[in-house]
Amino acid sequence: MSNYDYIKGSMVAIATPMLLDGEIDYESMEKLIEFHILNKTDVIVSVGTTGESATLDFKEHESVIKRTLQIVDGRLPVVAGTGANSTSEAIELTSKAKELGADACLLVTPYYNKPTQNGLYEHYKRIADSVAIPQILYNVPGRTSVDMLPDTVFRLSSHPNIVGIKEATGSESRSKELLEKCSDNMSIFTGDDKTSMRDMLLGFKGNISVTANIAPNQMHRMCKAAINGDKEESGRINDIVDVLHDSLFLESNPIPAKWALNKMGLIDRGIRLPLTWLDTKYHKALEDAIISSRAQEENVSA
Numbered sequence: 001m002s003n004y005d006y007i008k009g010s011m012v013a014i015a016t017p018m019l020l021d022g023e024i025d026y027e028s029m030e031k032l033i034e035f036h037i038l039n040k041t042d043v044i045v046s047v048g049t050t051g052e053s054a055t056l057d058f059k060e061h062e063s064v065i066k067r068t069l070q071i072v073d074g075r076l077p078v079v080a081g082t083g084a085n086s087t088s089e090a091i092e093l094t095s096k097a098k099e100l101g102a103d104a105c106l107l108v109t110p111y112y113n114k115p116t117q118n119g120l121y122e123h124y125k126r127i128a129d130s131v132a133i134p135q136i137l138y139n140v141p142g143r144t145s146v147d148m149l150p151d152t153v154f155r156l157s158s159h160p161n162i163v164g165i166k167e168a169t170g171s172e173s174r175s176k177e178l179l180e181k182c183s184d185n186m187s188i189f190t191g192d193d194k195t196s197m198r199d200m201l202l203g204f205k206g207n208i209s210v211t212a213n214i215a216p217n218q219m220h221r222m223c224k225a226a227i228n229g230d231k232e233e234s235g236r237i238n239d240i241v242d243v244l245h246d247s248l249f250l251e252s253n254p255i256p257a258k259w260a261l262n263k264m265g266l267i268d269r270g271i272r273l274p275l276t277w278l279d280t281k282y283h284k285a286l287e288d289a290i291i292s293s294r295a296q297e298e299n300v301s302a
Contacts, residue, residue, distance in 0.1 A: 004134050004163045007077055007104055007187065008205045009042030010223040012212040013050035015254050015261060016064055018270025024060060026067055028267045033071045035266060039216035042223070044072060045106060045208055048081040049143065050254040055272040061093055066100050083108035083138060087123050094131045104134035106166060106208070111144035117152045128161040135161050140168040140191060150177045157185035166191040166208045167199075175199045193245040197238045200226035211244045213257045214264070215293060240296040247289035250282040259283070260290060 014036070017028035036044060046068040047053045047061055056064065065080045072078050080102040082093035087110075094105050109115075110123060128135055137156065141147040147169070156162050167178055168191030175195075178188050179202060189206045190199040196207040200223060212219040218241050226234035248256045252275065259278035261267045271277055278286070 004104065004187065005205075007043055007079065007134070007136075007164065009207075009227065010040075010212050010216065010219040011043035011045050011079065011189065011206050011208045012036055012041045012216060012219075013045045013048040013191075013208050013210055014068075015213055015258055015267065016047065016051040016056070017261075017267040018052075018272065019268050020270050022270055022272045024056075024064060025268055025270060029064075029067060030071050032261070032266050033068065036212075036216050037072070037075055040220040041076065041212060041216045042206070042220060043077045043079060044068060045079045046081060046102075048106060048138075048208070049108070049140070050210055050213065050257060051081060052254065052272055052275070053081050053083075055275075058089075058093070058096075062096050062100070065097055065102060069101050077103040079104045079106050079136065081106045081108070083110075085110035085113050087126050090123070090127050091130045094127055094133065094135070098131055098133040102133065104136055104163065105131075106136045106138050108138040108140065109144050109146050109148050111146070114146050117149055120146070120148050121152050121155050124156050124162065125159065128156075128159045132161060134163040136163065136187075136189070137165040138168070138191065139165065142168070150174070150181050153178060153186075154181045157182045163187060164189055164205070167204075168192050170195045172198065175202055175204070179203050193248070194242075197222060197226045197234050201229065201231055201234065210248050210253055210257055211241055213254075214244055214248065214260050214290065215241050218293075218297060240293055243289040243292050247286045250286060251278060256282070256286055260286060263287065263290070 017025040080097035082105040084090040139148040164187035166189045170192040187205040190196045193211040222237035
């Protein structure tokens with residue numbers, strides 16, 4: 001088992017606030033991070049997919065990670081997204097995150113170039129050999145068009161710098177296979193909100209979550225209950241946020257999440273092309289989901 005057990009629970013894949021012109025909004029970033037700390041988010045994951053990592057240049061990656069660490073100021077762990085489809089770029093980003101003081105790095109599988117399983121192994125091994133910081137693999141074939149198989153994860157799991165994997169296929173059979181093969185050597189996290197409760201009840205150590213952007217306290221409590229094996233309590237809370245698990249993917253993430261955060265008064269309306277602001281045809285459905293989730297929470301708390 002990983003020695004990095006402080007990296008667990010509800011791990012928000014935090015949105016990167018932007019102004020209308022697409023510039024990074026550091027004032028709103030502070031407000032957003034304080035919102036998460038107040039609502040007991042367990043870990044901040046900075047510059048992941050939800051943080052629009054694909055459209056931030058290297059200097060912006062560095063700047064967002066640095067400012068996130070400054071705002072958090074040691075109050076909770078910060079995981080930096082440093083993946084790339086170029087191994088050398090991933091090493092450079094990971095080295096910079098270590099230099100800045102990140103607690104760990106999250107490295108998505110190389111996208112578009114579709115490496116073989118051996119290519120994935122060599123990619124991650126090279127990064128782990130090159131940078132002495134805790135590293136979390138990230139498998140999300142729905143976005144990258146490459147699926148890192150459990151046998152490849154197992155080969156990597158003995159490396160001392162590889163401490164976990166974010167598995168986002170949503171497949172129960174995949175979850176069970178990873179637990180069987182890899183959980184003695186590494187922590188396993190889910191990256192699929194819809195099936196996150198199930199996977200944590202099976203033995204996953206946390207959820208790197210989109211929903212936690214909008215409902216951080218509920219996701220913290222649900223993750224804590226599920227990790228502790230409390231099926232009844234985790235199920236009760238998951239029923240409250242389940243509508244958000246669906247509605248936050250009405251369009252590509254992070255489009256709906258950013259729209260919702262704007263409605264909550266936490267960020268401006270900035271998003272970077274090729275992503276665009278949420279289509280008006282989805283506004284009512286997402287707003288209704290937010291209202292419904294809040295109403296259910298209030299009814300339970302009453």
